[in-house]
Amino acid sequence: MAIHCVMLLDNNPLLPSSHALCLAVSQLSAIVNETSTDPKPMTEISFYFNVPNREHALCQLVSKALAKHLSINILTSSQAAASALDGLLWEVPQTGFLPHCLADDAIAADTPILLDYRPELLPVRDVLFNWTNGLAPGFERYQRVMEVVSLDDEARTLARERWKAYVAQGFKPTSFDMMDRAG
Template sequence: MSAAPCEVWFYHLERSSLEQVLPELLEKTLGRGWKALVRGGDPRRLEALDQHLWTYREDSFLPHGLANEPMAERQPVLLSAEDGNPNAGDALFLIDGAEPGDLSGVSRCILLFDGRDEQALSLARGRWSVFKKAGHPVSYWRQGAERGWEKQA
């Protein structure tokens, strides 16, 4: 029996920044008992996110680390610019147009994109087609009028 294909969820950011949205989604991921891998293309951006995840709320932080630090494989949330899944993340978060790579072993791939950026929109549309053709269940989530997310497709 083969494993179920990885679900791919597209999150269309319209009113909030990645820095506002990502911590909440990571908290939900950890709440499921899952590990998360955040893959981005720019190491400087990942370093900035690393700092942000320690300080985004006064009353808590997200346990996490960068892939180039010791014991990266033990991190519940790992930030990486490289291919692979060193912390055996159940959820792969793609930011800033990062390539998905091999999705085997990943339960859910979450592609976050800025709806105000035409290039990001175009890339997301192309990836939707590729994932759908490859047989991945795909979902599209858009920020609601008030707060939260609404499933659109």
């Protein structure tokens, strides 16, 4: 915010000097600038499509996010899906593991990856992997939302619907064709 001071009737004893006024306005401007907040940046939404093995792609993407020291949530659509991913995250990659737990676990606050089917239990973190067929409740609170889409026609149709829903809400998703990256 630029402040422009105008010389004000310095000879009038009832008014403060123009210098004092400029100083006061300048100090007020500094206070306003310190307390104003920048608007939150828009959530970055990425679709990874044409994925031959969705679960392994998830593990690779989670591993990359973890290597960047990002905090991660994975939202599934059911307890069974969460259990299946729980087992997989302990097995893949073969040379290590991806440290994770359910959102209501006692060690959740100290765990970089939270996995759950109950969105209300997931605290906001840097990245949300949406492993459901719809938009994740509160997705806009995350810095980044990642969608992993298999080759299955039904999964692709549901992903197109989510893409359109994001766009309808003013978001600009990006897409990554994993077939192009494989070859």
